[in-house]
Amino acid sequence: MKNNNSNKLLTVMLIILVTITLIGVVIFVLLTQFNNQKAATGEPTIDEILEASIDVPEMTTNLADDSFVRLQLKIQTDSKKAAEELTKRDFxxxxxxxxxxxELTEEDLQGKQGKIFLQSTIKTQLNELMQVGTVEQVYITSYIIQ
Incomplete structure (x- = not known):
């Protein structure tokens, strides 16, 4: 009789142990999948942005009204391959x-709206050139008008 009770107790303990293990595995798989989906749909990290960006060296050029502008840009693309293509297209x-x-005057470039217009125009024209990926954002990192 003791042997029979021991077998039942052992069987119940094994069933409980297997059930707890299965619940743990299911929870682990669900959490892993949730984190992967969150990472896939999330914004890129700063390291990913930098990897997919290029710097345009400082440039000085005349404006339409005989004043001049000196500026420097950083161009963010959607991938490292697109950034490599832009590096080749520096000219x-x-x-x-x-x-x-x-085509612009000093007045055209005044204020936030003038800078947004310039960024948008450059982004649009670069995207027309791109064969791999797209330009996501154009940042003005240095800017002087005289």
């Missing part, structure tokens, strides 16, 4: 910037 980037600035 085209500079050409676009010079052409756009030569």
């Amino acid at each position: 085209q980037i500079k050409d676009i910037i010079i052409q756009e600035l030569s």
